[in-house]
């Protein structure tokens with residue numbers, strides 16, 4: 001997506017999203033998703049058609065499911081350009097907390113690596129002998145400090161969250177994150193999808209209230225696994241990027257730029273995103 005969006009000032013770009021400010025509305029922002037996908041810390045060269053619209057639809061749906069949690073969606077009368085309308089969200093500008101509110105129901109990824117090194121994640125001691133992909137006795141709040149774009153977030157103990165945002169907000173971040181995770185994983189579970197982990201971001205609005213921000217419970221912020229595959233011993237079968245990961249693992253040594261995905265992989269991945277969103281939002 002070029003930076004040009006009439007009536008909006010380009011602010012910054014993430015891996016797969018751009019942030020704009022609506023001219024004349026400094027209390028609002030526009031998040032515009034694009035069809036790019038990142039894997040192995042690289043934004044792949046070939047976009048996945050329809051991905052941005054599907055993930056925007058999913059985030060909107062989750063916000064509606066989590067009606068008891070204040071969120072940043074704005075219903076202001078600002079015209080969003082037709083060209084991006086199905087993959088854009090007009091949101092209230094918040095004072096964002098610099099904490100990635102990660103909740104894990106299963107141990108995998110960077111959390112599993114930290115567990116193998118230290119026996120804990122974000123300072124939380126865990127049972128011995130856990131294997132990659134094991135379900136945890138109960139979901140845990142494992143916050144991270146927002147790293148600069150492209151770097152890995154650094155897991156931090158709850159005490160550091162208190163230092164960053166104060167005890168009251170830290171407790172609210174933890175309790176709200178755990179509550180949302182419990183609600184969302186129950187919804188996903190009923191549809192044959194494991195929500196293994198997710199990352200929430202929150203900010204304060206002008207009244208000082210805690211507001212759920214950014215994208216929510218999408219395959220970019222969460223790991224969604226196929227529950228039937230997990231039950232049959234095939235762990236961590238991702239719903240979205242597994243096709244891309246498997247193809248890259250078979251056709252790339254991980255050095256330098258990732259090769260272009262073939263049409264068949266792009267199409268199957270696009271289908272898989274649609275399948276996940278239609279399964280969850282049915």
Ligand SMILES: Nc1ncnc(-c2cnn(Cc3cccc(F)c3)c2)c1Cl
Pocket residue numbers: 012013014017018019029030031032072091092093094095096203213214
């Ligand atoms: N409601 C809000 N209020 C204030 N700030 C934000 C905010 C800032 N940055 N990001 C993440 C991001 C970075 C790059 C492109 C993106 F589309 C999004 C979200 C939000 Cl969502």
